Amino acid sequence: MKYGFFDDSAREYAILTPKTPYPWINYLGNEKFFSLVSNTAGGYAFHTDARLRRLTRYRYNDIPLDTNGRYFYLQDGDALWSPGWKPVKADLDSYECRHGFGYTRFNSSKNGLRAKVLLFVPNGADAEVQMVTLTNESRAAKDVTLVSFVEWCLYNALDDCTNFQRNFSTGEVEILGGAIYHKTEYRERRNHYAFYSVNATPVGFDTDRESFLGLYNGLAAPQTLLDGKSANSVADGWSPIASHRLRCTLAPGESKTYVFVLGYVENDPADKWAPAPEPGLLQPNHRMRVLNKAKALALQERFSLPEKVMAAFDELRAFWDGLLSRFTLQTGNARLDRMALWNQYQCVVTYNFARSASYFESGIGRGIGFRDTSQDMLGVVHQIPERARERLFDVASTQFEDGSAYHQFQPLTKRGNADIGSNFNDDPLWLILGVGNYIRETGDVDFLKVDVPFDNSETNKATMFEHLKRSYNYIPNHMGPHGLPLIGRADWNDCLNLNCFSTNPNDSFQTCTNKEGKNAESVMIAEMFVYVTPDYVQMCRLMGEEEEAKRAEDAAAKMEAQICNAAWDGEWYVRAFDDAGRKIGSKECEDGKIFIESQGFGTMAKIGKDKGYPEKSLDSVKKYLDSKYGIVILDPPYREYHVELGEVSSYPPGYKENGGIFCHNNPWVIIGEVVNGRPQDAFEHYKKIAPAYLEDISEIHRTEPYVYAQMIAGKTARRFGEAKNSWLTGTAAWNFVTLSQYLCGLRPTWKGLEVEPRLPEHVKNAQLVRKFQGVTYKINVINKKNDGAVSIVVTNGKADVDGTIVKAQAGQKEVSREVTIG
Ligand code: GLC
Numbered sequence: 001m002k003y004g005f006f007d008d009s010a011r012e013y014a015i016l017t018p019k020t021p022y023p024w025i026n027y028l029g030n031e032k033f034f035s036l037v038s039n040t041a042g043g044y045a046f047h048t049d050a051r052l053r054r055l056t057r058y059r060y061n062d063i064p065l066d067t068n069g070r071y072f073y074l075q076d077g078d079a080l081w082s083p084g085w086k087p088v089k090a091d092l093d094s095y096e097c098r099h100g101f102g103y104t105r106f107n108s109s110k111n112g113l114r115a116k117v118l119l120f121v122p123n124g125a126d127a128e129v130q131m132v133t134l135t136n137e138s139r140a141a142k143d144v145t146l147v148s149f150v151e152w153c154l155y156n157a158l159d160d161c162t163n164f165q166r167n168f169s170t171g172e173v174e175i176l177g178g179a180i181y182h183k184t185e186y187r188e189r190r191n192h193y194a195f196y197s198v199n200a201t202p203v204g205f206d207t208d209r210e211s212f213l214g215l216y217n218g219l220a221a222p223q224t225l226l227d228g229k230s231a232n233s234v235a236d237g238w239s240p241i242a243s244h245r246l247r248c249t250l251a252p253g254e255s256k257t258y259v260f261v262l263g264y265v266e267n268d269p270a271d272k273w274a275p276a277p278e279p280g281l282l283q284p285n286h287r288m289r290v291l292n293k294a295k296a297l298a299l300q301e302r303f304s305l306p307e308k309v310m311a312a313f314d315e316l317r318a319f320w321d322g323l324l325s326r327f328t329l330q331t332g333n334a335r336l337d338r339m340a341l342w343n344q345y346q347c348v349v350t351y352n353f354a355r356s357a358s359y360f361e362s363g364i365g366r367g368i369g370f371r372d373t374s375q376d377m378l379g380v381v382h383q384i385p386e387r388a389r390e391r392l393f394d395v396a397s398t399q400f401e402d403g404s405a406y407h408q409f410q411p412l413t414k415r416g417n418a419d420i421g422s423n424f425n426d427d428p429l430w431l432i433l434g435v436g437n438y439i440r441e442t443g444d445v446d447f448l449k450v451d452v453p454f455d456n457s458e459t460n461k462a463t464m465f466e467h468l469k470r471s472y473n474y475i476p477n478h479m480g481p482h483g484l485p486l487i488g489r490a491d492w493n494d495c496l497n498l499n500c501f502s503t504n505p506n507d508s509f510q511t512c513t514n515k516e517g518k519n520a521e522s523v524m525i526a527e528m529f530v531y532v533t534p535d536y537v538q539m540c541r542l543m544g545e546e547e548e549a550k551r552a553e554d555a556a557a558k559m560e561a562q563i564c565n566a567a568w569d570g571e572w573y574v575r576a577f578d579d580a581g582r583k584i585g586s587k588e589c590e591d592g593k594i595f596i597e598s599q600g601f602g603t604m605a606k607i608g609k610d611k612g613y614p615e616k617s618l619d620s621v622k623k624y625l626d627s628k629y630g631i632v633i634l635d636p637p638y639r640e641y642h643v644e645l646g647e648v649s650s651y652p653p654g655y656k657e658n659g660g661i662f663c664h665n666n667p668w669v670i671i672g673e674v675v676n677g678r679p680q681d682a683f684e685h686y687k688k689i690a691p692a693y694l695e696d697i698s699e700i701h702r703t704e705p706y707v708y709a710q711m712i713a714g715k716t717a718r719r720f721g722e723a724k725n726s727w728l729t730g731t732a733a734w735n736f737v738t739l740s741q742y743l744c745g746l747r748p749t750w751k752g753l754e755v756e757p758r759l760p761e762h763v764k765n766a767q768l769v770r771k772f773q774g775v776t777y778k779i780n781v782i783n784k785k786n787d788g789a790v791s792i793v794v795t796n797g798k799a800d801v802d803g804t805i806v807k808a809q810a811g812q813k814e815v816s817r818e819v820t821i822g
């Protein structure tokens, strides 16, 4: 069942009912000011860091679901309603929510009154702009009241929901004209504040939650709305909010537009205060010093008129069109073409937010993951290379001298987060993958020569290349009894905690360690080591390090031989060895006989190709792991908790790492299928988890049909097919790599752009556009037999063609080619 549709020409997903199977959200902001917005106007805003600089309050896992947001109330005669349906939940005559790239709009009506709301964060502004247009579509004049509402968070989102003994006494506000200022803690160590303004003179306002709502009312029926007048409350402690009351009379056909700005300001410590209170200023206590509002007023002025808002909105749309034009796909198959667009959008959002803030991540728990962000890079490096470079620098700066790394770091401080610790032995290799992809895309070889700190030290630095060298060599320096890499705390599978041995329910699997870590080994790390070697070797040669290059080639050959020798199970690659030296992911095991990760990396790295291992492994994936809704992570799921395996065996069968469809690693198998010559199988796997293909079963899948989710309940789960953890997942980047580099076959290589499309059979002809190193490559694909030979004809310009690699000549800006497959 569908709950909306892709409006392809508008580049929007239009949602036609507020009662979607789960809140379907969007993200606003692309620089420092960010907001989450659901299809019922729920969500929250923050600046830079969802944990440390939260601006508006959200209630996680509350009832009813998705409580708190930027809410508008409309009062028109006896009718009280909200354009986003919530919080009032009155029946609407019409409702539509459209999520676009970096913006969301609502268009609803009731009793002849139409409300259109446009929400976005303009580029270069620390603010969410909200434009509300009310139109009287009835035949009689209307007196309409519009009431706004946001609830402030006291900045530190964790403290905000735990430390009530202090927080109920710290709230401070100022009110001046149409602007409500939130200045809690500004007096002491903060030099930032937030505000919520409207470009009109309100007839009332509220800044104290209890006065606005009434102590025992919910957001659906605030006391001040029932009473028909604001309390004009000036918050003093408790829970500060910002609410404006506006009134207008609309003749039939008449419209009125208001602009609200939810803004954030930082002042220099020397400029924190205004010399004296402005005339008309309200605050709870005349002894308080007054905010310097210069920057806030400038922001309010910048969006003071609808025309100014629309100009900023056009800029935002042009910005996204630009980003999304660097890879485009036209196949005539609407679902595939949509994936090219929406998948790239999700990649940028995921890059911006890492794993911090979604409807499944509270924004409190996790910073930026070392491994996660190195992979997120793969999805954005063609769109925002400068920012990818900056992030890779930040990531590498948290690395330790021995090549290992903190598993996470906080975006605000950029420092390693010791709470989650280190010792995930796959982490170092992801840095090589991230940097390698960045340089192949951009040609920015000098990045290897940049000095980068170890553990954020200003005095202990080495070149980026040296960091990669330590990363690479961390693996051979930490080997186990079978000649395979030690796993440490875990590898990509965070829940394969082979040294944890926890029997205490109060331990975190992610930090608890009861073994020395000298035995448990990861086959996946071994395969990854082989997989990243070609990039590493190339970077060694670019740095003139021939000896290191040769050493790496030898080390990888040895590693491959050792995998074949110790970790081939007959039909598939073993996953790991536990502390006692027993196999994990083998036919010898009772549960967890086969895992996806070692099949994915084993087949991408073509381990044991001469012996036919990749093909056998891929066949086993189909036989044992594949299902109607995608490939499960392992099978059969663990029925019992295994102390020697950790968190993986803690989940009920079919969920998360215990047999869920972990979408993140499906693409590894899909890529494995392509590089081992089986493109049709690749596509069959691809479409099972691609959200645009799941739109028709939204009632089963439940999360947004325009973005990937981290996990779909696996075949043994009662809720088989139900997704969770949408949006922020490595799934986005890896599926984009799959689509653009393997199905479409446009791969940035060290020598130029490789063109080797392996599109599904039903796509007979496709137009691909790829911007690469300043050149626009336009490729027309004739797909006769998708696993056949590739022949390339250059139809304009004098590009060099070398096998499947095309390289524009110096000065050339555009290359068109016709490529025939089969
Ligand atoms: C989550 C984590 C990721 C990990 C995966 C598997 O998606 O963000 O780092 O690899 O789970 O455990």
Ligand code: GLC
Pocket (backbone or CB within 6 Å): 494, 495, 510, 647, 656, 657
């Ligand atoms: C939990 C999740 C897992 C995630 C890990 C790290 O264990 O189940 O998927 O990778 O946390 O945060």
